Amino acid sequence: MVAMVRSGDLLHTLRRIRRKLVIYFRYRHFGNLRRVRERYLQLMLGCLTGSIYEDPPLKALGSDTFDAKLREYGWDWPSVAHSMIGRRRMGNLRDLAEEVLFNRVPGDFIETGVWRGGACIYLRAILEAYGVRDRRVWAADSFEGLPPPDPAYPADAGDTFHTYTELAVPIEAVKRNFEKYGLLDEQVAFLKGWFKDTLPGAPTGPLAILRMDGDMYESTMDALTHLYDRVSQGGYVIVDDYRVVEGCRKAVDEFRAMRNIMDEIIEIDGVGIFWQKTA
Numbered sequence: 001m002v003a004m005v006r007s008g009d010l011l012h013t014l015r016r017i018r019r020k021l022v023i024y025f026r027y028r029h030f031g032n033l034r035r036v037r038e039r040y041l042q043l044m045l046g047c048l049t050g051s052i053y054e055d056p057p058l059k060a061l062g063s064d065t066f067d068a069k070l071r072e073y074g075w076d077w078p079s080v081a082h083s084m085i086g087r088r089r090m091g092n093l094r095d096l097a098e099e100v101l102f103n104r105v106p107g108d109f110i111e112t113g114v115w116r117g118g119a120c121i122y123l124r125a126i127l128e129a130y131g132v133r134d135r136r137v138w139a140a141d142s143f144e145g146l147p148p149p150d151p152a153y154p155a156d157a158g159d160t161f162h163t164y165t166e167l168a169v170p171i172e173a174v175k176r177n178f179e180k181y182g183l184l185d186e187q188v189a190f191l192k193g194w195f196k197d198t199l200p201g202a203p204t205g206p207l208a209i210l211r212m213d214g215d216m217y218e219s220t221m222d223a224l225t226h227l228y229d230r231v232s233q234g235g236y237v238i239v240d241d242y243r244v245v246e247g248c249r250k251a252v253d254e255f256r257a258m259r260n261i262m263d264e265i266i267e268i269d270g271v272g273i274f275w276q277k278t279a
């Protein structure tokens, strides 16, 4: 398992280097454009994760003092920033989004579990930075927080995420957040409601990126069940909480076993993982 993860990491690093070289050679005559795009996406990452403003975390998880290391790994819930996934997982999202753009993997991007919208805003910013007009970003959420545990899913028994009002962000607030960056337009679509109700008939078409951040067994399993088959070959499946939420990991492991998915799991930051769908 460890060896598999390491070879996957190495492969991914080599792909990143190759991608950087491709970007360099493709845009070497557009040096200024490349530099400005890089600065824009770095700036967006800093704003969306709050690492620029160093906003203190919400007290829900303990400390209320900004700590750069916690924000790097997404271990706190920011009081102001528009995403809680931290710099590493946000950077990973950019890497994979760029990868599918360069490899022309068909499909839209979706996140299931958007909170204040930060990761989706970053995806829309990436499309903007590359002038992509034929893909959409889908933001799926109840916009009311997490569901109480359903007895049908014993893995969620005792889960208390639904009691945190901090996790309930109304859709109007999320749309306003997109607007603040000038990124609310027809390339952004919202799926409001519980995943079990909104995902089965969601009018998405193929997906190049499926990012799951619903924390619970039920939320993760619903996303996999209704969206996995829409992910294009060569697209990416990202699981935000795989290493920290037992129910989430169980849903992913069960789904992979059930569908005989052998694609290598690659670590992001000790919390999130992803794999590339090869078949």
Ligand SMILES: C[S@@+](CC[C@H](N)C(=O)[O-])C[C@H]1O[C@@H](n2cnc3c(N)ncnc32)[C@H](O)[C@@H]1O
Pocket: 082, 083, 084, 085, 111, 112, 113, 114, 115, 116, 117, 118, 119, 120, 140, 141, 142, 143, 144, 145, 146, 147, 167, 168, 169, 193, 194, 195, 196, 213, 214, 215, 216, 218, 219
């Ligand atoms: C951890 S937050 C997502 C963080 C976000 N990705 C970010 O960039 O900061 C989890 C979100 O998932 C949503 N959620 C979890 N389970 C859900 C479900 N079954 N149906 C709809 N929304 C759900 C919650 O409302 C919440 O906004």
